[in-house]
Amino acid sequence: MCGIAGTYRWPDGKAVTDRLTEILAHRGPDGAGRYSHPVGDGEVQLGHRRLAIIDLSETGAQPMAKDGLVLTYNGELYNAPQLRAELESAGVRFRGTSDTEVLLEAWRRWGTDCLPRLRGMFAFGIFDERTGELTLARDQLGIKPLFLLRRGDGLVFASELKALAAVSGAKLEVDHAALVASLLYYWVPDSRCALREAEKLPPGSWLRCRPDGQVERGRYWNLKDIAAEARHGEQPDLAAVVEESTRQHLLSDVPVATFLSGGLDSSYLTALAARHQPGISAYTIGFRADDAKFEAMPDDLRYARQVAARFGVDLHEIEIAPNVLDLLPQMTYHLDEPIGDPAAINTYLICSAAREAGVKVLLSGMGADELFAGYRKHLANVLALRYQRVPRPLRRGVHAVVDRLPVATARRGYRSVRFAKRFLSFAELPEETAFRRSYTMYDQDELLALIDPDLAGTVDDVLTEHADIYQDNELDDFVNRMCLGDARMFLPGLNLAYTDRSSMAASTEVRVPYVDVEVVKAAFAFPGNRKIAGRQGKAVLKEAASSILPREIVHRPKGLFSAPLRAWMSRDLAPLVREVINDGELVNSGFLRRDALRRMVAEDASGQRDFSKHLWHVLTLEYWYRGATSGSGESTRSTAQDVMGLQRNAEDHK
DSSP: OEEEEEEESOTTHHHHHHHHHHHTGGGOBTEEEEEEEEETTEEEEEEEEEOOOSOOSGGGOSSEEETTEEEEEEEEETTHHHHHHHHHHTTOOOSSSOHHHHHHHHHHHHGGGGGGGOOEEEEEEEEETTTTEEEEEEOTTOOSOOEEEEETTEEEEESSHHHHHHHSSSOOOBOHHHHHHHHHHSSOOTTOOSBSSEEEOOTTEEEEEOTTSOEEEEESOOHHHHHHHHTTSOOOOHHHHHHHHHHHHTOOSSOEEEEOOSSHHHHHHHHHHHHHSTTOEEEEEEEOHHHHHHHTOOOHHHHHHHHHHHHTOEEEEEEEOOOHHHHHHHHHHHHSSOOOOTHHHHHHHHHHHHHHTTOOEEEOOTTHHHHHTOSHHHHHHHHHHHHTTSOHHHHHHHHHHHHHSOSBOSSOBOHHHHHHHHHHTTTTSOHHHHHHHHHSSOOHHHHHHHBOGGGHHHHHHHHHHHHHHHHOSOOOOHHHHHHHHIIIIIIIIIIHHHHHHHHHHTTOEEEOTTSSHHHHHHHHTSOHHHHSBTTBSSHHHHHHHTTTSOHHHHTSOOOOOSOOHHHHHHTTTHHHHHHHHHHOHHHHTTSBOHHHHHHHHHHHHHTSSOOHHHHHHHHHHHHHHHHHTSSSTTHHHHHHHHHHHHHHHHHHTO
């Protein structure tokens, strides 16, 4: 795992590329390199920051130049041994043992046709000295990021948006449409970018720059097509597919550990990993007792300890009682775009602890919920279809009762009431609208009431984009339509994005065995009634995991890889919320409406509604916006200090 960057026919490309790689140093503390070559009336510059995982010697250093091809690459190829054997049988001679060299030689032999053959996570730039062409590519599912910016015939690219913003030569303007989308989702969809001019290379695609100024784009893998094809194929042995993926993801020349929450997904991976690497380490989190009680959070630690003891895993427990006032600006800087999921903090703290213990690589259970319908929203949407058959007068009575119930009192929260209120907010809506409302932050009217009235058309565009993506499929299965929507939007836009940025901020690599091309194909081979059976989500994955995990783990209540937001917002962060509403940049600029935010705070404080997640995202958005509008991309870090001054001012007025 590394940081990559480069320029193509870009003014002052050498200095720009050096600056890019400097900003990305946290992604690769083990080494740095740069390559240059003339292209027409300009030049190409490739930069690299290395986190050494495979082939720790200099033969794995980058940018890697060999016989006219030069590669700067971020990722891991788990089928590199198989590809190496095939290439060697064709006469290729390798200098080292890195997967970087395997990728370079695969490109030489097959060009873009090698891309669908790659099994792993990757983003890379490869330059051909003979043709003067630079090609950028990104993995099938969007695990690894790749940002780019084009001006005229020039292009600059990097692993992180903050790097592009810092060297663009002119301040990149905020894209208010992306911010509207961020408010809706609490993350920026992968189809959008928070700064204008910049863009994200789409998953499963490539882009080629030519010396004559022409730019060519192509797509080599489309999840929609994969899902459609898989439903007509045979249902595989899912246990075998998941185990094989886990085994391949253990490929490393440095120690590998796992995330272990005690839930099904991480427990299954940890048990499989321990089968192949006895005594493997695992990391888990817990929260302050008062915070967990106030949030009505399940006791995940108990289950994590049980799994560790059963499979001989060396478990490391981390209590998260963080100084969120310090971590908020720090995480906002590293996340690149406004992401309002506190799980990013959990990931960062776990990865930091692992790194301090000498661990560079961790396996995560990310992706199983999206692919196998494991979120509560999936089951809730299925139950909503049944609820719609309940007589209307009875439904009106249920709404009236639930609406009067509090979500919290002074000492504890009521999780079941929060779920009930959330369910009733979408239970009677049409399919796509209900699915969107089941996991987004606001309905259309609430969002319109929160933002500048001039952005009403933008709200329509954002909602239309969701509908277009959700409905763009050939599936006749409601559950799999939800899974496909999640895998195309929720997974790359939120979970994979924060996992990459949070882990790389701690100079660690997180691998996601469920987000694997073979596991994805297997997931969509199963119909929805094998994923949600009765009131049980992820049924087919639970069936597979039953061969190795105890029943108590397989069928335990779903855990939360989140944070006690209600406790944080009502205690640690309450003064800051008031300060941001009264004198924040978003309010003063007119983007957010002060009266709507005040109503939100009042309803949350009364215990009638839970707006803790909404208010947390307002804080993350405020921090990000201050950095983005104050100058270069790097200013996010310095602006964090200004915001922390605001925090101290807020604390002085408690």
